[in-house]
Amino acid sequence: MIQVRELSKFYGKKAVVEKVNVNIHRGKITSFIGPNGAGKSTLLSMVSRLIDADTGEVLVDENHVHKMKSNEFSKRVSILKQSNFMNVRLTIRELVSFGRFPYSRGKLNSEDLRIVEQAMEYMGLMDMQHDYMDELSGGQRQRAFIAMVIAQDTDYILLDEPLNNLDMKHSVQIMKILRRLVDDLGKTVVIVLHDINFASVYSDRIVALKDGRVVKDGLTEEIINSDALKEIYDMDIPIKRMNNCNICVYFNS
Amino acid sequence: MRNSTKLIILSVFAAVFCAVYLFHDLNGSFDYALPRRGIKVIAMALTGVAIAYSTVIFQTITHNRILTPSIMGLDSLYLLLQTVVIFFLGSNHITIVNKHVNFILSVSTMVVFALILYRFLFKRGGQPIYFLLLVGIIVGTFFGSISTFLQVLIDPNEFMRVQDKMFASFNNVSGELVWWALGIVILTFIIGWRAFNDLDVLSLGRDTAINLGVSYDRVVKMMLVISAVLISVSTALVGPITFFGLIVANLSYQFFKTYKHSVLIAGASVMSIIALVGGQWVVERIFTFSTTLSVIINFVGGVYFIYLLLKESRST
DSSP: OOOOOOOOEETTTTTEEEEEEEEEOOTTTTEOOOOOOHHHHHHHHHHHHSSSSSSSEEEETTEEEEOOOHHHTTTTEEEEOOEEEESSBBHHHHHHTTTTTHHHTTOHHHHHHHHHHHHHTTTTTTTGGGGGGGSSSSHHHHHHHOOOOOOHHHSSSESSSSSTTTHHHHHHHHHHHHHHHHHHHHEEEEEOOSSSHHHHOOOEEEEEEEETEEEEEEEEHHSSSSHHHHHHHHHHHOEEEEEEEEEEEHHHH | OOHHHHHHHHHHHHHHHHHHHHHTTTTTTTTTHHHHHHHHHHHHHHHHHHHHHHHHHHHTTTSSSSSGGGGGTTHHHHHHHHHHHHHHTTTTHHHHHHHHHHHHHHHHHHHHHHHHHHHHHHHHHSOOHHHHHHHHHHHHHHHHHHHHHHOOOOHHHHHHEEEEEHHHOOTTTTHHHHHHHHHHHHHHHHHHTHHHHHHHHHHOOOHHHTTTTOOHHHHHHHHHHHHHHHHHHHHHHHOOTTTTHHHHHHHHHHOOOOOOHHHHHHHHHHHHHHHHHHHHHHHTTHHHSSSSSSHHHHHHHHHHHHHHHHHHHOOO
C-alpha cells in the first residue's frame, strides 16, 4: 500500500496540492480524476519523487520514500509521464532494456534479457523491436514506454495521462493492458485520467481532486453518480447503464 | 561496421598521426627535438581528451547538443583574468611570467567560479537547467565585455601579451605542467567512470532517469564539477579553443550513433587527438607557422556550428 500523508506543494504562495491524504490499495487500478489544474499530475509526481513535496510524507509498504535509496525505490515504484523527451535515437528494444537498469546498471544478464523479451511480447512489440522510436506512431510509442515500465517489474506502476493524444482504439488497447497487468500479474496501477468514462469502466477505485484537495475517494461505483460528479466538475452529468458499464453522458450537459 | 571496430580504426589513425608528428623530419635529433615534440603531443592529446570528455558529459546533463562548457562563461573568465592581471600588474608580473603560478591561478579561479555559479543555482532549488545555461551565457558576455573594455585602454605592448593568451597555442607548453594536468584528467576519469552508465540513462530525460533509479541531482552536480575542472585545466594549459568541443562531440554522435557514453567519450577523445595532432602537423609543416591551429579550428568549428543551428531549426 502507498500511503500519502498531509502532502502539500506550493508554487509561490499558491497551493497546488494541499494536505492530501490518500491510500493506494494493492492489486487495484486507482484513477485520479478532476478538472484541469486540480493537482493530479503534481500529486503523482510527488508520490514518485519526481518533484519534492513541501510538507507531508509518502510511505511505500511502510517505508518512507525519502529514506529509501533511489535504486531500491525504482525496483518498487515506476512512473511514466505524459511527454517523454529523448535526446538520443533508440530502438524499441534498447528502450525496453533500459527498464532493467535498476537491477543491472546497464549490463544485462540472461535473466534481464528474458524479462525484456517478455515485456515486448506482452505489449505486442516483438515484430518491430528493432524499429526506431522516432519512426513510430503515438500508440506504438506509448506501448514501447509501457513495455519499459513492465520490464522494470515494479509492484506499483504510476501513469500520468497515458491516453493523451491516442485514438479510441489505442486508448482501449492500453487500458485493457493495464487491466491485465493488475488481474494477471498482481500489479498495482495508479493512473491520471481525463476521460471520466475510462475511469468508470476500467478502475477499481477513484480519487477525485479539485483545487489541490481530495474531494472524493472511494470505490468506482460510489464516485460515478450524478451527485458526486456535480461536486467534482460543477456539471450535471446523467449516468446511463450500458453493457454493464456506467457511462457518463457529459457531452451536452 | 561495429562501434568497437570503428574505435580501433580511429585509434590506429591517432597513433599514426602521433608517430608522424614525432618522427617526421627528425634528422636523428633524438635528444633535443624528440622530448620537446613528445611533450607537445602529450599536451595536445590531454587537451583533446579533456575537451571531448567535458563537452560530451556537459551536453548530456544539459540535454542539448549545441552549447558547450566553454560557452558557459569559462573561456571568457579566463581571458578576463589574464587581461585584468596584465592591466593592473603589468605583463612582467610573476602571475604572467611564471607559468606555474599562472596555471594554478587560472584553474582555481575558473573552478571556484563554476562552483559558485552551480551552488548558487542549485541552492535556490528547482531551477531548470536552462536557467543555468542562460545565466552562464549572460555572465560570459559580461566578462567578455569587461575584457574588451580593458584591452582598449591597455598599453599596446601589453596588449600584445593579452593577445598571446587569446588564442590557444601548443608551441610553448611547459613540460612540468603537462604532468600535473595529466594527473588531474586521469583523476576525473577515475571519479566519473562509474557514472557513465547513469549518463546513458540521463539522455532519456530527467523524469525517466529518476524513474530508473538514478540519483539525478547528485550525478548532475558531479558531472558539472568534472566538466568545469576539465575545461579549466585545458584552457589554463593551452588557452581557449571555443568551438573545438562542439565539433568533436557532434562528430562522435554522428559517427557512432549510440547512447553509450563509454563509446561516445572514447570516440570523441580519439577524434580530438587526430584533429589536434594532425592539425598541428599541418600548421607546422605546410603553413610553416603562418597561422595557428586554434584559428583553423575556430574557423571550421564556427562553420559547423552554423550548420548545426540551421539543421536544428529545420527539424523542429
